[in-house]
Amino acid sequence: MRQSSIHHTSKGFEFMTSDGDFLLQFAGRLQFRFASPDDQNPVTFDDFTDQNTRLFKINRARLKIGGHAYKPWLKYYFEYELAQSNLLDFRIMIEKWRWLNFKFGQWKVEFTRERFISSGEQQMVDRSLINRAFTLDRQQGLTLYGNLAGEGIANFNYWVAILTGSGRGATSNDDSKLMYFGRVQWNFLGREVPFEGGDLELSQRPAASLAIAAVTNTSPYTRFSQSGGGSLEGYEGGLPGQYTVNQFQIETAFNFKGFSWASEFHRKYIVNNPTNVTTDLGGYYFQAGYFMHELLDFWPEKLEVASRYAQYRPDLSIIENQQNEFAVAFNYFFVGHKNKLTVELTRFEFRDKSLTQDDETRIRVQYDVSF
Numbered sequence: 001m002r003q004s005s006i007h008h009t010s011k012g013f014e015f016m017t018s019d020g021d022f023l024l025q026f027a028g029r030l031q032f033r034f035a036s037p038d039d040q041n042p043v044t045f046d047d048f049t050d051q052n053t054r055l056f057k058i059n060r061a062r063l064k065i066g067g068h069a070y071k072p073w074l075k076y077y078f079e080y081e082l083a084q085s086n087l088l089d090f091r092i093m094i095e096k097w098r099w100l101n102f103k104f105g106q107w108k109v110e111f112t113r114e115r116f117i118s119s120g121e122q123q124m125v126d127r128s129l130i131n132r133a134f135t136l137d138r139q140q141g142l143t144l145y146g147n148l149a150g151e152g153i154a155n156f157n158y159w160v161a162i163l164t165g166s167g168r169g170a171t172s173n174d175d176s177k178l179m180y181f182g183r184v185q186w187n188f189l190g191r192e193v194p195f196e197g198g199d200l201e202l203s204q205r206p207a208a209s210l211a212i213a214a215v216t217n218t219s220p221y222t223r224f225s226q227s228g229g230g231s232l233e234g235y236e237g238g239l240p241g242q243y244t245v246n247q248f249q250i251e252t253a254f255n256f257k258g259f260s261w262a263s264e265f266h267r268k269y270i271v272n273n274p275t276n277v278t279t280d281l282g283g284y285y286f287q288a289g290y291f292m293h294e295l296l297d298f299w300p301e302k303l304e305v306a307s308r309y310a311q312y313r314p315d316l317s318i319i320e321n322q323q324n325e326f327a328v329a330f331n332y333f334f335v336g337h338k339n340k341l342t343v344e345l346t347r348f349e350f351r352d353k354s355l356t357q358d359d360e361t362r363i364r365v366q367y368d369v370s371f
Contacts, residue, residue, distance in 0.1 A: 010336075011066065014026075014067075021068075021069075022068070028371055029060065029061070029370040032057075032058060032367045033058075033059040033365070034054070036054035038055075039364065041129055044233060060081065060119060060120075061082040062081060063082060064079050065079075075092070075094075077089055084226075089107050091107045092105055098147050099147065099149075102142070104142045107138060109138070111181060114128060115131055116195055117196055120370060123289050123331065124308055124342070125329065128327075130264070130284065130311075133266075134249065136179075136224055137167065139167065139179060140166075141161055141163030142161065142163075143161035144158075144161075145158060145160070147192070155190050155191070156184065158185070159182065160182050161182070163179040165217040167229035170228060175218065179215060179219075181215040182215075184212055184213075189206050197260070197289070199258050200333060202294070206255070207256070213248065214246075215245075217245050218245075219238070219242075220241075235272075243270055244270075245270050245271075246268075248266075258291035259291075260306075261286075262287045264284060266283045268281040269281075283310070286310075287306065287308040291304050300332070306331065307327065308326075309325065310325040310327075311323065327346040342365070347359065347362075348360045
């Protein structure tokens with residue numbers, strides 16, 4: 001009969017058998033938010049007319065269960081969103097070798113750093129303006145991944161995946177075509193940049209990465225979210241196999257002594273197969289943060305300041321059409337990302353060749369706690 005132990009770590013409460021063959025991790029996370037004049041990023045010009053809808057809300061309420069079974073390298077993970085009754089993640093991972101791992105089930109595809117980082121470990125209150133148009137979000141399928149840990153600059157991560165391409169919760173595919181995804185990440189200083197916002201560890205050795213990722217998919221969908229497959233504006237009511245979407249992104253990240261940097265440059269090509277019309281979309285963001293106590297003794301040690309600029313262009317052939325985001329945030333980390341308070345101020349500007357410019361300034365305050 002196996003004996004077990006119980007203790008608490010950064011991954012929640014852990015129950016482990018004495019031989020180490022079985023591990024159960026159980027954690028919860030709550031995210032409370034105040035926003036004024038509204039919370040969601042504007043999508044169309046009509047969103048700017050819906051003012052004075054300030055609110056308090058439970059933005060996320062997550063239950064997480066993970067661990068390993070039979071062998072330490074046979075891992076599992078489930079994540080459920082209680083506030084919206086969504087099963088987000090359910091996956092099995094075979095991680096016996098550092099250079100070759102396998103994962104199957106449903107999870108957030110590692111297409112972009114911004115989306116792959118947990119919402120509880122973001123540097124800002126939430127992801128940027130461009131996330132909605134370019135994320136693959138959660139998909140179902142199989143991936144191979146690993147780290148080729150060469151010395152110095154010869155350090156790479158890779159991901160290669162075959163996915164259904166119908167989004168979270170899909171139980172079928174609309175045609176015989178699948179989604180194909182690949183990502184290569186070069187850790188050219190010999191160390192990986194963690195998938196979390198900021199440099200909370202005040203790294204004494206610099207870490208940097210340069211990544212490129214690409215995906216192709218044919219489906220009725222032109223965007224994905226936690227709700228599953230959806231449509232960008234102007235592509236509503238997609239039919240099976242109507243849209244072929246090819247997209248790629250180039251990404252950078254850097255951490256050193258409390259300073260953090262991240263950026264992404266995106267291109268997306270949407271082909272309407274019945275008409276053979278292609279639309280070219282583009283977007284990018286730059287984001288940086290710093291623990292000012294590294295320079296100023298009077299600055300609180302646990303207080304970080306961060307900023308972001310993002311731009312989205314829904315059709316690169318129309319120069320006048322663009323959406324801009326300017327944001328600054330202050331994070332106070334009571335216990336790292338597990339217990340933090342964020343105050344963020346954001347300015348949005350929308351421009352359209354046929355409409356006048358519109359803009360909005362928003363303030364959000366968020367408290368995030370994990371246990």
